Amino acid sequence: MIKITNLEKYYRTEEVETVALNKLSFEVKEGEFVAVMGPSGCGKSTLLNILGLLDDPDAGSFLFNGIEVAKFNERKRADLRKHNIGFVFQSFNLIDELTVFENVELPLIYTGVKASERKKIVEEVLDKMVIMHRRNHYPQQLSGGQQQRVAVARAVVNNPKLILADEPTGNLDSSNGNEVMQLLTDLNEQGTTIIMVTHSEHDARYSHRVIRMLDGQTVMENIMI
Amino acid sequence: MLLNYLKLAWRNLLKYRFFTALNITGLSIGVACFLLITLFVTDELSFDRFHDHAGNIYRVDADIVFGGSSLALAVASDPMGEALRKDYPEVQGYTRIYTSNGSKLIKKGNVFINEDDVAHVDSTFFDIFTYPAISGDTRKALTEPNTVVLTESAARKYFGNTDVLGKMLETNDAGGTLYKVTAVIQDMPRNAHFYFDFLFSMKNVQYDFGNYLSHNFSTYLLLRPGTTRKAFEKHFPDYINKYVFPQAAQFMQLKSIDEFEKSGNRISYQLTPLTDIHLRSDRMAEIRVNSNIQYVYIFSAVAIFTLLIACVNFMNLSTARSANRAKEVGIRKVLGSERKTLIRQFLTESGLLAVISLVIAIVLTWVALPFFNSLAGKSFRLTDLVRPDFLLFLVLLPVFIGLMAGLYPAFYLSSFNPITVLKGKLNAGARRSGLRSTLVVFQFATSIILIVGTIVVYRQLNFIQNKKIGFNKDQVLVINGTGALDAQYRAFRNEVEKLPGVLGSTMSGYLPVMPGARSDQTFSKESVMDPRNGFNMQCWRIDENYIPTLGMEMKAGRNFSRAFGTDSSGIIINESTAALLGYADPVGKILYSADGVNSEPGPHTIIGVVKDFHFASLKQKIGPLSFVLGNANWATSFKVKAANVKDILNKVQKIWTGMAPQLPFSYQFLDESFSNMYRAEQRAGKIALVFSVLAILIACLGLFGLASFMAEQRTKEIGVRKVLGASVQDIVGMLSKDFLLLVVISSVVAVPLAWYGMHRWLEDFAYRSALPAWIFVAAAIAALLIALITISFQAIKAALANPVSSLRSE
């Protein structure tokens, strides 16, 4: 599903040039659950942003379902993104002014789903995430675990083929963390590909495979069972 | 302590540079507008107040309704002042000004110069009015005939210095008259409803003195202190019975005043306070075109609203940014700062901002002053701002603005509860504020009203310029003072007519524009005048080329013609007169002139009816008017081809100077003179335009600030939405929606107010343009577009930002 070859990304600030990704290559097959690990600042988030079509690489190739997307312009990327990719962030990134229902509904609005249909889909997803009873609450009124469940619900509401999660449990205690990991595992079992950045070996065990990074390069891949 | 406040305030202003710049720009433009308009308004209000007795001087005005025509005159009859002084002890004195002779040619060396600012005045002029003398005794200066009082400028212009007592000045009156200079006064202030450079003795006026029925003198009474206007006006009926009625009775065989009034006729008098004339008097025979109190009201409102809009910007931006400042407030409070201290801190900030803005505003005012002067027709200098009363005002202004703009934010910001603030829960709430929305609505409603006002004023002016005025004012070159050519007149006219491009000419000083001569006369339908058959009518002396040259049209009958020897006693009337007379076919009927037309009293046969044309301002209905053949050669009009106007003018001037090098060459274009009748409106239109644009600009600065602030506040949200697939349009729409809703609400508020205001303004005109709905729609759409452009700049910037960077900051 994803094949990156010699991917490079630099950040230039005033005088310093940071190499965030240094000729990075790997492949992720459809249906895989991959964890990305590595010390802080090694380029994990940068990688995820590029995989999520939020950012473009400076060099290298990025095949998404066999299509070269490294040189896609902003509009094409956005189009591909909203139909195929869901995001889960460490800090949830829910919109404070919108209710749980409205937050989850957003991606459907942007992909142009009709209102009546949206209601059905959102309720289905909220049910699945066991957060239906909170549908009219605002994010501030929820616990961290509940908020992340809403975020996951929002990530999957469009039925994406790929979910990218950047430290999804980073702001949660272990029991809430395990709950979210279970949700991701369930989704993966239903066929969704998942790439997750994490600092936790415990969480990494939920995945099939761990990619370890150091200074923008893969240093090791180990298969978990 | 204050120094500490100031230091902190300064740092804060620097820290939030962008908002400080927006605030200062808005405030300083607002204050500059306010200063300029204040200059204008105080000047308008200062008119005629420099006289020692200003509060006790009144002008006598006459209202005459006679034979269906009504006249509101700013003049009284020649003997009226003296009669009132003799009969009523409340009258301490009176004086009269006579300007009906128009301008004079005054000889300097070998050439004559045309002087417009001339008048004949009574010797009592200086008893009533206060004009400091430079030399001579003004009290006695004009008691003799052939005397003249000059202003300093006039003395310098004609003699090179002011030491001119006893010197002689030659004018063209009565074929050449010498006047002796008996006093020199300081130049007359321009903030007066009249000012002259030459005051000639009244004794040189050639006039049918003693007539109580003929009104030609601007007459001013000085009433004794304590006399009220109302009380004095009660004397007028007695005066009319004693003086006016006996003459009228003799004139038209009346037995009683009742008989006169029963036929719908009326003569009445009223007093207009001297200090009201400039702003509240718009009568026939005013010495100069006056202004209008409405403009004072309108401009004062514009000034105040412009300033308020700028203050609102400050309030809105301060409270909107409160989220950023909240943390500072929270920490300060936790550290023990009292609310009082915080309020002082915030007020110091707004005060400092106001002072900086004032300084910039004064610079802006200085830069804009020449432009404003030409716009408003004034000659202000920056030093006018440092008059003592103004100085106090300048000191109070920043205090007022500081409080105005700072009080609410200060109380609002200082009221934050430190616990909620430090938890960071405030953001969402601070973003939406009912008050802020209300203030934005206020700003935009004001802007929309200003836009509507400007459109309506311009439409009315256009309407006036393009209305079917009944004559063709275009490409008519009027040469003034042709009467002075005497024997050479015929030759001059022939020469000019021979120029290629000159299509025709007519000799008449009676023109349907200002300045043009007027002659109001009494006519009757029967040979013996009585109150039922008499009426007043303009009677203009013209030649047979007048009607075709000025493009007027005949409704019935015919124009004067050389082919008819009897035309010298013929008369052409306008449609209004025809309607007044009530004849089915007026042609062939006879009108009797009471005073004599061309000194020929007696019957005049109506030979034609000319279609109505406007000969006064469109504020007045078209009244009765007639033409007779006669000699009024002090102006001659030439119809010329559009293409070579400039060239023709040069050639005409060459012919003139060739024939009469000693006489001044003076001309006007009829269309320009026509638009001069609406100078006050034109000025008002331009001023309204400039200040509306500025007000809208200031409102937009505020909106720009708010929009950029909102975008900044919602950076994260925008990032999230983009990650979820929102397009740039989605984001721009989302950010603009709220503001645009406010602008829509503003339109709803503004439209009825604007409609009412403009309806009132238009009522002033007898002939007015319509007030169609599209004006209001256009103004609302304009406001919406302007707001949209302002907001979308920020919105697009926010929408285009890469979401990765905004989400990183978490």
Ligand SMILES: Nc1ncnc2c1ncn2[C@@H]1O[C@H](COP(=O)(O)OP(=O)(O)OP(=O)(O)O)[C@@H](O)[C@H]1O
């Ligand atoms: N917008 C940016 N501008 C400049 N440098 C950046 C930018 N984004 C990332 N970097 C740099 O690129 C490198 C990789 O950053 P990245 O956020 O991908 O690290 P990370 O592995 O996700 O770290 P963490 O585990 O702390 O989240 C770091 O050195 C970072 O400082």
Ligand SMILES: [Mg+2]
């Ligand atoms: Mg990271």
